[in-house]
Amino acid sequence: MFSNILDLVPLRKFLTPKELAKLLITTKKIDISPLLLYISRKNKNGALFLKKFKSGLKKLKESGKYGQMLKDVETSLGKPFRKM
Numbered sequence: 001m002f003s004n005i006l007d008l009v010p011l012r013k014f015l016t017p018k019e020l021a022k023l024l025i026t027t028k029k030i031d032i033s034p035l036l037l038y039i040s041r042k043n044k045n046g047a048l049f050l051k052k053f054k055s056g057l058k059k060l061k062e063s064g065k066y067g068q069m070l071k072d073v074e075t076s077l078g079k080p081f082r083k084m
Contacts, residue, residue: 011020037053039046060066 011023015023037050039049043049057066060069
């Protein structure tokens with residue numbers, strides 16, 4: 001699915017060059033855990049973010065893409081994904 005987790009996040013926008021230099025990049029799969037979403041109660045758009053997250057997750061599950069992602073993770077880890 002993704003060639004590298006760094007494909008997902010433009011780290012240079014969030015980290016200083018000094019912080020970037022401390023990163024260790026590896027292709028080794030470590031572990032995968034259940035999906036979690038943290039939204040601050042102080043965030044005025046928190047309810048909207050949660051609604052959109054739940055809607056997107058529902059669409060992924062209905063389309064079968066969520067199940068395929070879990071299978072991809074299991075294949076890459078060589079063990080079953082821990083279900084919640």
